[in-house]
Amino acid sequence: MADNANSLTVSIVTPDGQVYENKTPMLIVRTINGELGILPNHIPVIASLAIDEVRIKQLESDQEDDEIAVNGGFVEFSNNTATIVADSAERQNDIDVARAENARKRAESRIQAAQQKHDDAELSRAQVALRRAMNRLNVARR
Numbered sequence: 001m002a003d004n005a006n007s008l009t010v011s012i013v014t015p016d017g018q019v020y021e022n023k024t025p026m027l028i029v030r031t032i033n034g035e036l037g038i039l040p041n042h043i044p045v046i047a048s049l050a051i052d053e054v055r056i057k058q059l060e061s062d063q064e065d066d067e068i069a070v071n072g073g074f075v076e077f078s079n080n081t082a083t084i085v086a087d088s089a090e091r092q093n094d095i096d097v098a099r100a101e102n103a104r105k106r107a108e109s110r111i112q113a114a115q116q117k118h119d120d121a122e123l124s125r126a127q128v129a130l131r132r133a134m135n136r137l138n139v140a141r142r
Contacts, residue, residue: 008040008080010056012068012089019089020068026057027082029075036075044078051131053139054084067092069139071132088132095140104133 010027012020027038030052038045049070056066073086110126113119 006040007059008038008082010082010084012054012070012084012086014086014089019086020056020066020091022056022066023059024056025059028055028057029084031075038077038082040080042077046074046076049073049075049084049086051128051135053135067139067142069095069136071135090136090139092139092142095136097137097140100133100136100140104130104137107133
């Protein structure tokens with residue numbers, strides 16, 4: 001196992017509680033300004049997260065990365081600890097693909113209805129719902 005100088009701790013929490021905690025040599029997140037890779041001893045940072053996956057590299061190179069679907073929130077990193085506070089987050093193995101597929105179909109229907117009614121507020125909400133559903137499906141299918 002790697003020593004503390006070569007790893008950082010990642011913790012992901014939501015309003016429902018802690019979703020993930022582990023040590024890693026690298027964390028990759030998508031912020032609203034682009035992708036951010038965080039290695040041990042990175043300068044302190046706070047960034048808003050986009051609806052996307054969080055990738056957590058494993059200490060052992062022969063293991064698969066942990067992938068977590070995160071729907072907004074922020075990441076704070078300092079003292080080799082990354083804390084992600086997310087609106088919602090699901091580990092790859094915990095995603096119910098059928099439920100996510102149903103959410104995708106509902107969002108697409110809502111988008112069509114909002115476009116027909118020229119309801120910009122509903123269209124915006126439905127597009128966010130579609131991004132969240134697609135994020136969950138993309139992470140689950142890897």
